[in-house]
Amino acid sequence: MKRALISVSDKTNIVEFAKELQSLDFEIISTGGTRRVLEENGVKTISIDEITGFPEILNGRVKTLHPKVHGGLLSLRNDELHIKEVKENNIEYIDLVCVNLYPFKQTIAKEGTTFDEAIEQIDIGGPSMLRSAAKNYQFVTVVTDINDYDKIIEEMKDLGDTSLETKKHLSAKVFRKTAQYDSYIANYLTKELDIENPESVTLTYDFHQSLRYGENPHQKASLYRSSENPYSLLNCETLNGKPLSYNNIQDANSAINILKEFTKPTVVALKHMNPCGVGTASNIIEAFQKAYLSDPVSIFGGIIALNKEVTLEVAKEMNKIFLEIIIAPSYELDALLELKKKKNLRVLVLDTSSANTDVNQTVTVNGGVLFQNLDNYIVDKNELKNVTNQEVTEQEINELHFAWKVAKHVKSNAIVVTKGTQTVGIGAGQMNRVGAAEIALEWAKKYGHKEDLSLASDAFFPFDDVVRLAHEYGVTKIIQPGGSIRDKDSIKACNELGIKMVFTSNRHFKH
Structure with missing residues (x-):
């Protein structure tokens, strides 16, 4: 009988996953809160201390850091010495590990979190088990992503095990996950301790979407999220049109940054990351007319960003021009219907009153990265x-x-x-x-x-x-x-x- 060790912070779909594993003749080893949830939902488990012969101690800080856990994960099943030592030390193989980590990132995002509370959410045992299992990928299936549960079960039902290719991909994902997790901790501590110019910096991003191409059709491109900044195109809702392109994103980001300088009704017309017209007035139609008349030639194929609701009157005026993108905090229903007459026009909603919470800017150069604070200053x-x-x-x-x-x-x-x-x-x-x-x-x-x-x-x-x-x-x-x-x-x-x-x-x- 195979063995699976399950210890998860995010318990979404874990009961269903464990039941599927049991149906495939897996014994389930589990810990703490995860074990309680599984048992309450009819999944028979073995507690971790039954495996280790040692109780969970220090409020759960030490429970899986034991040779009978890591020996069961790291042992090579085709190595005579490993086989001999496993038998001599009464270690049993662990064939699958399912672990997701303490919510460190979510904890430090909460307002009022103390330094000590953040430190307590640094997972030690979880990353250790994941790395052991990932290193021994030939023999151990390692799971750290809820989205992989179904694929793993499907392969096990079809093949009797996960394929070697899948094992490799799962292993690689683990090291990306643990590297990212460590980067959250390192960056938090660097910031909290106000360390300037640390000896190394690790940046981490989450995949957001693939792009058709980059600046030019022969360049591949993707968009990744770096922060939870609310004043971001990654938080826009698309009401009409195709997904944004690489150049669209660059231009639109420039447009909303200009718009952020103004509180009165303002319209920004932009092309190739430079404004071709900006207008401020007592109402949004007058602001639009000012921005448009600043340069009615260059705005062709450009972007319009507005910081007030788009009225039908403004929508009709914008529809007279060929535009790639319109960004605004809201649209009158009739205005939106007017704009949707152009099926390829990208119509986006962004709360222009939300705060821009990014504080740093990075720019790549050959062989390196430049760091600086964002230019958020404007003279009074x-x-x-x-x-x-x-x-x-x-x-x-x-x-x-x-x-x-x-x-x-x-x-x-x-x-x-x-x-x-x-x-x-x-x-x-x-x-x-x-x-x-x-x-x-x-x-x-x-x-x-x-x-x-x-x-x-x-x-x-x-x-x-x-x-x-x-x-x-x-x-x-x-x-x-x-x-x-x-x-x-x-x-x-x-x-x-x-x-x-x-x-x-x-x-x-x-x-």
């Missing part, structure tokens, strides 16, 4: 420093602050030109700041915006050339970080030309 309006002769009005401060919020999310070198609370020209990702300014200012001029404009620069002006160029296009106020050794040249030019300028004292490079 009251901290802006007027550096020119003329006083800046409250309305002008509001307009400049709007431009600054947008510039934060534009690839460097970045120049954003605005009229009120509407972008009218954006120069993104240029090799020099004058080139970015020329693009933004020419775009504003193309659509008839030639006076009382604001200009935001994501980093300081090393010369006064941008100031003088901006004046030619009707810019009357500028917001920039300051901090150049030649700030006085730009300030002098502004005073000569009647331009107001404020400093933020911080920059927002975005690479």
Whole structure:
């Protein structure tokens, strides 16, 4: 008769699984709470202390850490020495192990969990049994995923045992699971102890979905979840259209990050990870019109993200444009029906009021990973420093602050030109700041915006050339970080030309 050892924290479907094993002539060894559940549901079990001859001690901390458990798991059934030593020590083989681990991740996610409570949820015996069984995969079936129960039973019924290929796959899954489990513990302790630059970092992700391809059709791609951040595309509900592509996800993520800067009705139009239009107004239709009219050409095939409910009026306007994605917190029923007329239009729901709880950003480079804190900072309006002769009005401060919020999310070198609370020209990702300014200012001029404009620069002006160029296009106020050794040249030019300028004292490079 074969033997199975079952000790699980998550007891979903475990009774059914154990009964199927018994029907296949398995004896069931079990521990603690798992044994109690099985016995209460009619599954006859052998307690672990009957196997070890030693009681469970230390409130269950020690129960399976015993040679009669690990000898039964690790012994090679085709090795004469192993066979001899197993017999001499009265060890019986264990042919299947079913273990899932203490809920460490779930415990530390609970508000108010203490350090000691977290430590108590570090599983020791479970990972040890899993690793022993996984190492001896040729002879032991190791189960750590509830989703594998049915496949295992099916193979055992058809073949009398799980296949060697299945055993290998189950073994590999164990080492992924235990590595991930250890990473949760290590990362928690690193954070709790406020350790900067630990000697090693282990990142872990959970599979979310396969993607058709990556940036280009010849590249394979998948999406994995790294956190439970509520302000994430992974939490979006899709109401219409196909699954998001790799590029869709990159672009949509950029759009919602811009949207997060604003609380008043705001619409972001985005293409290739840069905004092509942002508008804020007293209502969502006016905000949409501002965003669209900022650049009605570039939005073709782009994304619209809104932070207020989509009305039928807005839906009809959006349906006049070819769009890939619309993201909003909610939709009027008539608006949703309107948008669903385009079967390929991806219509997503995301609670735009939810918090962005991620704190770090990682970027891969050849042979390594860069870590940094997310750029969650935005200068307060009251901290802006007027550096020119003329006083800046409250309305002008509001307009400049709007431009600054947008510039934060534009690839460097970045120049954003605005009229009120509407972008009218954006120069993104240029090799020099004058080139970015020329693009933004020419775009504003193309659509008839030639006076009382604001200009935001994501980093300081090393010369006064941008100031003088901006004046030619009707810019009357500028917001920039300051901090150049030649700030006085730009300030002098502004005073000569009647331009107001404020400093933020911080920059927002975005690479």
